[in-house]
Amino acid sequence: MIQYKSVTKIYGEDVTAVDQVSLDVNEGEIVVLLGPSGCGKTTLLRMVNGLESVTDGDILFNGESIKSLNEIELRRKIGYVIQSNGLFPNMNIEQNVTVVPTLLGWSKEDKKKRFEELMELVGLDAEDYRKRYPHELSGGQQQRIGVIRALAADPPAMLMDEPFGALDPIIRERVQDEFLAIQRELNKTILFVSHDIDEAIKMGDKIALMKDGQLMQFDTPSQILQNPANDFVAQFVGKDRMVKSLTIHRIEQLMERYELLDSSIEKGQIATVSKSSNLRDVLSYILESKQQAVHVVNENDEVIGQVDFALVNQYMIDLAEKDEPVVNP
Amino acid sequence: MGNSESTFWRVIDYFQNNIDWILELTVEHVVLVGSAIIVAILIGVPLGIYLTTNEQLASTVLNIAGVIMTIPSIALFGIMVPIFAVINQGIGFVPAFVALILYSQLPIIRNTYTAIHNVNPQIRDAAYGVGMNTWQRLFKVEIPNTIPVIMAGIRTAVVLNIGIGVIAAFIGAGGLGILISQGITRGYHEMIISGAIAISILGITADLFLRFLQRLLTPKGIS
Ligand SMILES: Nc1ncnc2c1ncn2[C@@H]1O[C@H](COP(=O)(O)OP(=O)(O)OP(=O)(O)O)[C@@H](O)[C@H]1O
Numbered sequence A: 001m002i003q004y005k006s007v008t009k010i011y012g013e014d015v016t017a018v019d020q021v022s023l024d025v026n027e028g029e030i031v032v033l034l035g036p037s038g039c040g041k042t043t044l045l046r047m048v049n050g051l052e053s054v055t056d057g058d059i060l061f062n063g064e065s066i067k068s069l070n071e072i073e074l075r076r077k078i079g080y081v082i083q084s085n086g087l088f089p090n091m092n093i094e095q096n097v098t099v100v101p102t103l104l105g106w107s108k109e110d111k112k113k114r115f116e117e118l119m120e121l122v123g124l125d126a127e128d129y130r131k132r133y134p135h136e137l138s139g140g141q142q143q144r145i146g147v148i149r150a151l152a153a154d155p156p157a158m159l160m161d162e163p164f165g166a167l168d169p170i171i172r173e174r175v176q177d178e179f180l181a182i183q184r185e186l187n188k189t190i191l192f193v194s195h196d197i198d199e200a201i202k203m204g205d206k207i208a209l210m211k212d213g214q215l216m217q218f219d220t221p222s223q224i225l226q227n228p229a230n231d232f233v234a235q236f237v238g239k240d241r242m243v244k245s246l247t248i249h250r251i252e253q254l255m256e257r258y259e260l261l262d263s264s265i266e267k268g269q270i271a272t273v274s275k276s277s278n279l280r281d282v283l284s285y286i287l288e289s290k291q292q293a294v295h296v297v298n299e300n301d302e303v304i305g306q307v308d309f310a311l312v313n314q315y316m317i318d319l320a321e322k323d324e325p326v327v328n329p
Numbered sequence B: 001m002g003n004s005e006s007t008f009w010r011v012i013d014y015f016q017n018n019i020d021w022i023l024e025l026t027v028e029h030v031v032l033v034g035s036a037i038i039v040a041i042l043i044g045v046p047l048g049i050y051l052t053t054n055e056q057l058a059s060t061v062l063n064i065a066g067v068i069m070t071i072p073s074i075a076l077f078g079i080m081v082p083i084f085a086v087i088n089q090g091i092g093f094v095p096a097f098v099a100l101i102l103y104s105q106l107p108i109i110r111n112t113y114t115a116i117h118n119v120n121p122q123i124r125d126a127a128y129g130v131g132m133n134t135w136q137r138l139f140k141v142e143i144p145n146t147i148p149v150i151m152a153g154i155r156t157a158v159v160l161n162i163g164i165g166v167i168a169a170f171i172g173a174g175g176l177g178i179l180i181s182q183g184i185t186r187g188y189h190e191m192i193i194s195g196a197i198a199i200s201i202l203g204i205t206a207d208l209f210l211r212f213l214q215r216l217l218t219p220k221g222i223s
């Protein structure tokens, strides 16, 4: 849906912010642009809706070059969440959220209805907030409003520049979970900037890791973690990359390749986890309960088997062997 | 002591006896300053906004406006007379009106320019990002968020012009300056003092009114 074709951005005479980047964002996917400060993430993002010009190469939106599209219309079709919210201080919350519908000329009733839907989506009381102003909201609430403002006209695609950057870690995780739950229903095509590897692993279907304007690796989180394409990638994802990669695999996925252990083998005081738990939590529970394994339960809380350390280990070894890294497709 | 006390009562007397005339002069003053300010706003605010798109022109224009302000007011009014004499308007309303417009340009242009220039870049960016065109960005975001600064410039200009408007009397444009100019030629102290008091009251009232207007125009979200 969004395709970068060997895109280069040069600021002024000689600041190369983006250097021949090619990557595709497929429909319904979240691609995270990841990398250290100043590596060109924001620039790469902002070229999509024409907030920065493209020096060389091209970007296609729905197969059409953005150069051939009307900038203003394009921006209204692409939700944009700016690095640290950017709500309009002079507008109340309802006006902020419905600003794009207003520009598109929706009726009052439609806007009101949409506002209420969106507020419900992020668990804020519409009546309570309607007439309030941005400065009367907490940072976390402002970020949520920033996100639903971008969603208001139901754009097929979203550009999100460190949308949760200003939040403290606990709130941030909550907002991330909430957003992923929303995304599961909405299936937007999303470009998401982050400089936090954990956030990238959690949010991304794919990660584009950048350094000095160049694309280092474009791949799924699990590939980036298990098969880093070069030293920079390995260093960026950290020494604990294998532990991190445990978080993206759930027991359900392990069950597709292996039988769970027979739960009758060991009885007694061992912990119970749901089959949607990730493998990092599984190991954590095993260590915490000072046992060799944990019980796995299904949606109805029935024990369906056990997982132990050896099984997790086997699964991870297997994954690393089967998949080949993909560099710069 | 006794003397100043009696002066006080004589001023009060003067006010009471001439209230109709003083009010008439006040109206003249308000019409002169008011119409000059309206035109000054119509020129200065758009110009200030335009200048944010042209840095080079901005410093030139602001310098010129600054120079105009440093010309002593009596001299500026003096310059207007021969210029407008060419079209037979050398004395009266027109030269005073134009001089006042020139005087109010600096605070209005400068405040508007500075305000719009300094709009939080993130907010401006968001305005672009949601797909506003230039006019929408200006009227929905940039101007509403800078009303207090723009209004402060207008208030300065109004108070300044109410004071400078006194000079208008000397070139036959009427207004409260009449009390002072005639008071001086006639050595009539009560008349001079009454004029000074009336001008002060007018200035303070205008400023209070504009503060009220500013509060009314400033969006609730920015305080
Ligand atoms: N308007 C500009 N003019 C000149 N250089 C710029 C401009 N904007 C960005 N740059 C430069 O381009 C490079 C990439 O900047 P960019 O903002 O895209 O980085 P980023 O990856 O988003 O960083 P951060 O994580 O700090 O937000 C930097 O070296 C920056 O200094």
Ligand SMILES: [Mg+2]
Residues within 6 Å of the ligand: A041, A042, A043, A083, A161
């Ligand atoms: Mg950035």
